[in-house]
Amino acid sequence: MKSQTDxxxxxxxxxxxxxxIQLIGIYVFFHGHYGPGGxxxxxVLLAAGVLLLRMAVGFENSQVQVxxxxxxILCSVGALIFAGTGLVALLMGGNFMxxxxxxxxxxxxxxxxxxAILFIEIGVTMAVMTALISIYDDLLGT
Amino acid sequence: xxxxxxxxxxxxxxxxxLVALGIRNLLAAVVTLTIFSFMAAxxxxxxxxxxxxxxxxxxxxGVVGIxxxxxxxKTSRKSCD
Numbered sequence: 001m002k003s004q005t006d007x008x009x010x011x012x013x014x015x016x017x018x019x020x021i022q023l024i025g026i027y028v029f030f031h032g033h034y035g036p037g038g039x040x041x042x043x044v045l046l047a048a049g050v051l052l053l054r055m056a057v058g059f060e061n062s063q064v065q066v067x068x069x070x071x072x073i074l075c076s077v078g079a080l081i082f083a084g085t086g087l088v089a090l091l092m093g094g095n096f097m098x099x100x101x102x103x104x105x106x107x108x109x110x111x112x113x114x115x116a117i118l119f120i121e122i123g124v125t126m127a128v129m130t131a132l133i134s135i136y137d138d139l140l141g142t
Numbered sequence: 143x144x145x146x147x148x149x150x151x152x153x154x155x156x157x158x159x160l161v162a163l164g165i166r167n168l169l170a171a172v173v174t175l176t177i178f179s180f181m182a183a184x185x186x187x188x189x190x191x192x193x194x195x196x197x198x199x200x201x202x203x204g205v206v207g208i209x210x211x212x213x214x215x216k217t218s219r220k221s222c223d
Contacts, residue, residue, distance in 0.1 A: 035192075036192040036193045036196050037193075037196065038193075040197065041196055041197055041200050044197075044200045044201055044204065044205055045200060045204075047205065048200070048204050048205060048208075051205065051208050055208065132205055135209065136208070136209065136212065139209060139212045139213060139216065140212060140216075141216065
């Protein structure tokens with residue numbers, strides 16, 4: 001699975017399909033406010049696009065999209081965004097993840113709650129996507 | 143036509159589970175397990191749990207299948223029990 005595939009059909013189909021899968025992942029992530037979806041599902045879809053490229057065009061050729069050595073760093077950054085939003089609210093006098101206490105000037109509490117959940121979802125998406133890619137790379141043993 | 147669709151989904155679910163347990167070729171077992179997971183997702187969506195069904199379809203039918211295929215490529219293709 002390290003070498004490039006012999007079949008041009010698989011490679012061209014995977015190259016065309018992976019951006020569409022990732023676009024659907026971004027749509028699911030942003031649509032989590034209004035319907036089914038959210039950070040976890042969007043992150044898994046984003047990871048599925050990268051994993052399709054990893055399987056189809058080879059491990060070395062797909063390092064351009066998400067390099068292997070950066071996956072765990074990005075996973076840690078995502079977890080830091082997730083926990084940091086809650087901790088900032090805790091430091092500003094509220095409960096853990098009580099978004100209304102976040103220090104944003106000029107916004108009402110309801111608006112802060114509405115936009116702070118987006119930061120949580122960004123953290124979850126980054127953590128889930130890069131963690132799944134890291135699991136794949138570790139399974140491959142490279 | 144309400145309970146017939148759900149009954150058909152359950153029948154496919156149970157058949158896919160039995161085939162995945164009994165088959166010797168592990169790659170075929172992964173494919174049948176994907177069918178099982180997708181049928182479970184369809185049943186959850188049919189029951190009204192859209193979010194759970196969506197997660198099941200994405201994780202169970204997508205990423206877990208890829209991980210199983212990679213694990214089979216690193217070990218052996220046939221079951222030897």
